[in-house]
Amino acid sequence: MAAPVRTARPTGGRPAPAPGGRRWGGLAYVLPSLLVLLVTALVPVFMTVGYSFTDYSILEDGEFVGFDNYTRMFSDPVFTSALRVTIIFTLISVPLQTIGALVLAETLAKRFRNRFGQFTRSVLFIPSIASMVVAGTVWRMLLGDQGLLNEILRGLGLEASNLLGRPTSALIAVSLIAVWANVGYFVVIYYAGILEVPASLYEASALDGAGGFRQFRHITWPGVSASTVVVVVLGTIWSFQTFDLIYVMTGGGPGGATSTLVFAIYRFGFQNFQMGYASAVAVVLLIGVLAISIVQNRLLTRKD
């Protein structure tokens, strides 16, 4: 049935396609997407790498300077601090949101598969639909001097806190707000993963007398490992990209204590106009994100 299709294809008012025309017909469909992505993603990647070897700035057109930007970067406290902040932010937020989402999803799937559970899942997801700008704006006010937190502290007769004004507590606070913002999204992924674990496994182990925790450890945890890879990788990539939340909550302060890598790119590139130098920082971010994506592919294909 497939063979006559080629000859039976009417040509309408247009000239008959050349023998090669049909082979390339698909290209026309792909071209719009390819063109946009070339301009907005693919060419810029190579340009970022290219810029990073120049001193391109608002004053200079950009001369080749070899690895100067990279050597400068690793002795620049602004950059090393941004790298450290990004890593600490990731180390706080990723484990907490992963464990939190898994525990919530497991509880909801095992104990609340009813309307109450459904409602809870819907509400947990609300922070994921709000922009980080809205979330950060609200939390800055909540944790601020005249916010609800201090109102409660004063009500209890305690001293008002200045969480966002001190370096260590500010970094911990923005990391925890990120957990708050992301956890509902990961609950959805874990919940779907848990539902895919065959119910027969739980029934069999219940007959063997396994309790909730042993079932979680021996059935759910290995059963959702693919979801775990997605949650950890996506969470790590998101935390590497963090900017909006911190921009509105602390502006990167106090004293750079919450300045992430993206903050450094923004500051070097769009405030100091040292585009070459900022590009070198962007390359570091790029390598980090690509490395995580590649690890994810390895882990997921190994499973299949």
Added chain:
Amino acid sequence: MITRRLSTAALTLLMVSMAVASALPFLLMALTSLRTTRTFTLSFDFAQYHLENYVTLFTTHEFFQRLVTTIVVVVLACVLNIATATLAAFGFAKKPFPGSTAVFWTIIASMMVPIQATLIPLYSIMRELGLLNTYLGLALPLVGGFGVFLMKQFADGIPDELIDAARIDGAPDRTVFLRIAVPLMRPAIIALLIFTFLAAWNDFLWPLVSITRPDMGTITYAIATLSGRSTTNYGLVTAGATISFLGPFLAYVIFQRRFVEGIALSGSKT
């Protein structure tokens, strides 16, 4: 049985407190937006509630123009993303050409590139194209490889027999695409629509670096600047934040099931 009931009670309490923690900040935001206040706390003194903050936003902070900008950019981004992705997915799945596999993987690879890492060249390219401070310039970076990836999974599932049958009946490719492929890709199109809507509405970094004309600012961009400037009246800031929150929130309330399906669709099958 008693321990079971106790643990159910404890777990219910835990779930309720988690739900409250997720929703309360937004409720507080909406309530504060109805007051003129320098505090951010719960107040049930409804006599003091008013809509002045919203009026101020629209009269002196150009929120009408910002709303228009946001909606135009959101619509442009959704249309561009869905059109290019469905076309490309159909091409890759049903009309392969020499080298199409390599092109497909190139597009998939572009998904891994974070915009934060390409901001600087993106800015130069958009400036060269004269697209800075334009709706199209704000929308284009929101078009991504993710849509192609998502659609391709559905396009692959379209039976070849269906396409062949339509061609035998004399349908041109355009008709096959619009009448057969697009309806079958509908679930993925809706998922992509939701993702693009959220990304475009909530986008901040690209508008921040690329907008130099204040009237081209989106709502999200506007409240970030508002929140930095106005510390005298939290009501005004929260009114802006509430408007910004309301777009995605209403979409979520209406299309709730689709949101969750969309994440499951994309999240579990990376």
